[in-house]
Amino acid sequence: MKVTEVRVYGKTLPKVGDYSMSSARVGDPDSTIVEVVTDTDHVGWGEVCMTGPMAQVSHAASVRADLTLAAPRLVGLDPRQIGVVWQAMSAAIYGGVAAKSALDIACWDLLGKATDLRVCDLLGGPLSNPVPTYHVIGIGTPEEAAVEAIRLQDAGHTKLQLKAGGRRVEADIAAAHAVADVVRPGTDWSVDTNMGWTTDQAIRFSNACRGLAFAMEQPCATYADLEAIKPSISHPLLLDESATDLATISRAIGSGLANGFGMKLTRIGGISAMRAVRDLCLATRVPTSFDDSWGGDIISAACNHVGSTMDPRYSRGAWTSAGYQQGHYDDVNGVRIIDGMVPIPAGGPGLGIVIPEGCFGEPLAVYAS
Ligand SMILES: [Mg+2]
Numbered sequence: 001m002k003v004t005e006v007r008v009y010g011k012t013l014p015k016v017g018d019y020s021m022s023s024a025r026v027g028d029p030d031s032t033i034v035e036v037v038t039d040t041d042h043v044g045w046g047e048v049c050m051t052g053p054m055a056q057v058s059h060a061a062s063v064r065a066d067l068t069l070a071a072p073r074l075v076g077l078d079p080r081q082i083g084v085v086w087q088a089m090s091a092a093i094y095g096g097v098a099a100k101s102a103l104d105i106a107c108w109d110l111l112g113k114a115t116d117l118r119v120c121d122l123l124g125g126p127l128s129n130p131v132p133t134y135h136v137i138g139i140g141t142p143e144e145a146a147v148e149a150i151r152l153q154d155a156g157h158t159k160l161q162l163k164a165g166g167r168r169v170e171a172d173i174a175a176a177h178a179v180a181d182v183v184r185p186g187t188d189w190s191v192d193t194n195m196g197w198t199t200d201q202a203i204r205f206s207n208a209c210r211g212l213a214f215a216m217e218q219p220c221a222t223y224a225d226l227e228a229i230k231p232s233i234s235h236p237l238l239l240d241e242s243a244t245d246l247a248t249i250s251r252a253i254g255s256g257l258a259n260g261f262g263m264k265l266t267r268i269g270g271i272s273a274m275r276a277v278r279d280l281c282l283a284t285r286v287p288t289s290f291d292d293s294w295g296g297d298i299i300s301a302a303c304n305h306v307g308s309t310m311d312p313r314y315s316r317g318a319w320t321s322a323g324y325q326q327g328h329y330d331d332v333n334g335v336r337i338i339d340g341m342v343p344i345p346a347g348g349p350g351l352g353i354v355i356p357e358g359c360f361g362e363p364l365a366v367y368a369s
Pocket of ligand 1: 194262
């Protein structure tokens with residue numbers, strides 16, 4: 001099997017309802033989709049979608065610029081040899097991890113299709129199906145946060161994430177107490193500021209919420225900030241934006257800084273890198289989630305497949321933005337949240353997502369030999 005062509009598409013994902021973080025209110029995210037075409041009947045699909053230019057290092061335009069360097073390197077290679085593909089991409093561009101991740105995901109999709117196995121089977125087999133997911137409560141008043149927490153639990157969710165930051169910390173403290181009042185036994189929750197507090201604010205928040213059983217996710221901007229607050233907070237600390245690569249993740253576990261992770265596939269290198277994070281977290285009994293910033297059925301399926309293979313005792317769930325947006329690429333097998341859980345897509349081998357002809361319109365770019 002040889003890659004003959006890589007096509008790049010853009011797709012706007014219209015959002016439903018409000019989704020606010022400390023840095024920005026999410027608009028209609030602009031997803032980038034890659035189609036890896038081979039000299040067989042098989043094509044592989046990958047996707048990367050940022051919420052916008054403020055929440056992550058990459059954005060749609062930078063991903064597409066990085067693809068101009070990384071994507072041509074796949075042409076002529078056997079996509080089943082994912083290590084060889086990584087070597088070729090890494091010889092073309094030092095950074096560009098998000099773009100490389102989309103191509104990595106497409107190669108895993110192809111490997112599955114070529115071997116008639118689902119991606120979760122290639123990764124060791126599912127340990128849970130359906131896979132738990134968590135749902136976000138956006139930044140709002142204490143009353144709004146409590147109403148949303150009740151609604152989500154009524155809908156079957158047992159994992160919640162309250163967004164915070166970008167305003168007076170007293171407002172976040174009040175919202176956390178309001179949610180704590182309505183959280184039911186068996187519901188896990190965290191408070192995520194997406195880097196939104198100063199170290200002083202994070203410590204004040206933790207002290208004011210002492211005894212409330214949540215974890216604090218990425219309360220401050222940098223790794224050094226998190227090290228600075230760790231001795232002064234009483235809540236478990238989860239790293240998200242600061243967990244940039246395997247070396248950093250390993251260091252955060254070894255030093256005791258991280259009690260868990262909110263991990264994004266396309267921040268660290270796609271399914272290949274997330275497999276390594278899964279194994280590291282399993283070996284050290286540190287919980288992680290299997291997320292991405294945003295996106296449609298392809299990236300959601302990738303998160304779901306890897307997440308399904310984690311020991312459920314150490315899984316914080318596999319996130320999907322399906323609950324916050326309109327429509328699917330695959331109306332039958334697309335990633336859906338049912339009672340707070342996400343079944344593994346059942347559309348066949350690979351990612352299990354069937355992309356209809358013409359789903360994304362004309363490609364933005366085509367790389368061929
Ligand atoms: Mg997060």
